[in-house]
Amino acid sequence: MANIRVSHLVKQFAEKAAVNDISFDLGEHEFLVLVGPSGCGKTTTLRMLAGLEQASGGEIYFGGRRVNDIRPSDRNVAMVFQDYAVFPHLTVFENIAYGLRARRAQSKLIKERVVKAATAFRIDHLLYRKPRQLSGGERQRVALSRAMVRDADLYLYDEPLANLDAQLRHQAREDIMALHHEKQSPSVYVTHDQSEAMAMGDRIAVMRAGKIEQIGTGAQLYERPTNLFVAYFIGTPSINLFDVVVERAPEGLRVRNAAFDLLLPPETAHRLEKYAGKPVKMGIRPEDLHVPRLAPFEVTENNQFQGVINVIEPSSTGASVYLSTLEEKAQDFTATFRTRIPSTYIGREIPLAVHLQKAHFFDAETEQSILAE
Ligand SMILES: Nc1ncnc2c1ncn2[C@@H]1O[C@H](COP(=O)(O)OP(=O)(O)OP(=O)(O)O)[C@@H](O)[C@H]1O
Numbered sequence: 001m002a003n004i005r006v007s008h009l010v011k012q013f014a015e016k017a018a019v020n021d022i023s024f025d026l027g028e029h030e031f032l033v034l035v036g037p038s039g040c041g042k043t044t045t046l047r048m049l050a051g052l053e054q055a056s057g058g059e060i061y062f063g064g065r066r067v068n069d070i071r072p073s074d075r076n077v078a079m080v081f082q083d084y085a086v087f088p089h090l091t092v093f094e095n096i097a098y099g100l101r102a103r104r105a106q107s108k109l110i111k112e113r114v115v116k117a118a119t120a121f122r123i124d125h126l127l128y129r130k131p132r133q134l135s136g137g138e139r140q141r142v143a144l145s146r147a148m149v150r151d152a153d154l155y156l157y158d159e160p161l162a163n164l165d166a167q168l169r170h171q172a173r174e175d176i177m178a179l180h181h182e183k184q185s186p187s188v189y190v191t192h193d194q195s196e197a198m199a200m201g202d203r204i205a206v207m208r209a210g211k212i213e214q215i216g217t218g219a220q221l222y223e224r225p226t227n228l229f230v231a232y233f234i235g236t237p238s239i240n241l242f243d244v245v246v247e248r249a250p251e252g253l254r255v256r257n258a259a260f261d262l263l264l265p266p267e268t269a270h271r272l273e274k275y276a277g278k279p280v281k282m283g284i285r286p287e288d289l290h291v292p293r294l295a296p297f298e299v300t301e302n303n304q305f306q307g308v309i310n311v312i313e314p315s316s317t318g319a320s321v322y323l324s325t326l327e328e329k330a331q332d333f334t335a336t337f338r339t340r341i342p343s344t345y346i347g348r349e350i351p352l353a354v355h356l357q358k359a360h361f362f363d364a365e366t367e368q369s370i371l372a373e
């Protein structure tokens, strides 16, 4: 299957644009994940790709062919719906077989494929039940199996794992990826869980209010977010944001607020030169705050500040530590350490070394990244 191309796509509902001028290309074997908060236009985008919703503007191409006016049944797209839309009067077997029967596949092939897909999603023991005899998670796996039995040119998934418990979710995620590698067809997968997006997507498109804010690999979004929204949306725990003022000092540029006074590394200072004397927003990811003696860089008076520990959450690799700065109007922030911190540290003041090479800076007004410019 050839590339999919979406160009300046718009969907207007009455006076509201649910999708407002989005463009992206989808590689031949690519798994693209759309993430974004509720109502940002993810489902509407998928529905336009499937042909279930007519675009109000822009173009959709499947391998160079404009498909805007092609009916859904002629687009050869398989979609897993957010509400998993299974047919209540059909057995699990017939639900999964539905798309194949509609395409008049041979019954031997139908049986083979249905059993294979049902086995992959671990519902092969439920083939002769009706949907009302299934749990929500099982129904969702029927919907997944139904999409996966087909040889579609494009697979669309609308939050297919939302009703599964953590373990099943993980398993279903792996099953989807395994089937994707087998089918090799392009896929668009919607979720509002950024860690799922990071785990599954070849690339991720972060959406907000009908627009794509940034599209790129997980690493690109994480390391070089183009704006504050993307920086905050990608990564758990979320990036820490501090209001600071950029100040010129004899030794270079410093960023200051009531809680700290840090000297910027030369590369960063160079990019922030024109902000001297102005407020900016500084973002520091929780893992870029370190216990000084374990920091992977030289710690001086110029790259550390003090915080008081409020909560310690042990994790498999160390701990997430929730702290506050020390000034009167204390600000909460998070640090993740690769070392265990005993609970006796709660309430204690500790120094934090800041990995300034990895800090992010955003324009206080536009919220665009200053480093990505
Ligand atoms: N048929 C419709 N008529 C009018 N407005 C609609 C219609 N479908 C969606 N919308 C609106 O368009 C916007 C985008 O909806 P959409 O379902 O695409 O969001 P979403 O990103 O999938 O959200 P969620 O994560 O909650 O599923 C919402 O504000 C929604 O209310």
Ligand SMILES: [Mg+2]
Pocket: 042, 043, 044, 082, 158
């Ligand atoms: Mg939706």
